[in-house]
Amino acid sequence: MMYSEKxxxxxxxxxxxxxxxxxxxxxxxxNAKCGDIMKMYLKIDNGxxxxxxxxxxxxxxxxxxxxMATELIKGKSIDDALKLxxxxxxxxxxxxxxxxxxxxxxxxxxxxxxxxxxxxxxGIDPLPIVGEIHEPEE
Ligand code: FES
Numbered sequence: 005m006m007y008s009e010k011x012x013x014x015x016x017x018x019x020x021x022x023x024x025x026x027x028x029x030x031x032x033x034x035n036a037k038c039g040d041i042m043k044m045y046l047k048i049d050n051g052x053x054x055x056x057x058x059x060x061x062x063x064x065x066x067x068x069x070x071x072m073a074t075e076l077i078k079g080k081s082i083d084d085a086l087k088l089x090x091x092x093x094x095x096x097x098x099x100x101x102x103x104x105x106x107x108x109x110x111x112x113x114x115x116x117x118x119x120x121x122x123x124x125x126x127g128i129d130p131l132p133i134v135g136e137i138h139e140p141e142e
Contacts, residue, residue, distance in 0.1 A: 007064075008098035014068035019075050022057045028125065031117025033110055035140050040066050040107070044074075044114040048122055053077050053085055058114065065100055065107035069093050073111040082122075085115055086134065109140035 024045035034041040040062025047055035056074040060067050077085040090108035117137045123130035
């Protein structure tokens, strides 16, 4: 199994690790099969994601994809973050082995879960905007 330089870099030197204490949205998603858990914290100001941090208890690819996902959404609008797909995360990392693609789905869903929490806190039903949050299937 081969990992790209970028995956190895984001695994050994993950960006945006940690928590945001006064986060505007917090998401959590797990994969029941591998037992990995990802937590995502977002700071949102006027519809812009001004900060994003994560904590991932999981495999190396889960760490690398959550690191890349936070980098991709920081400074972006909520709309752009909602369009973030796991494929975009994988592409930004120069690819992942096929058996590790589901790890990138965890990152995609963690972002959506945090945005869903953000809307819930605003008293807005997140379902029509964010859609269902689902565990990665394999
Ligand atoms: Fe569980 Fe990668 S093996 S997220």
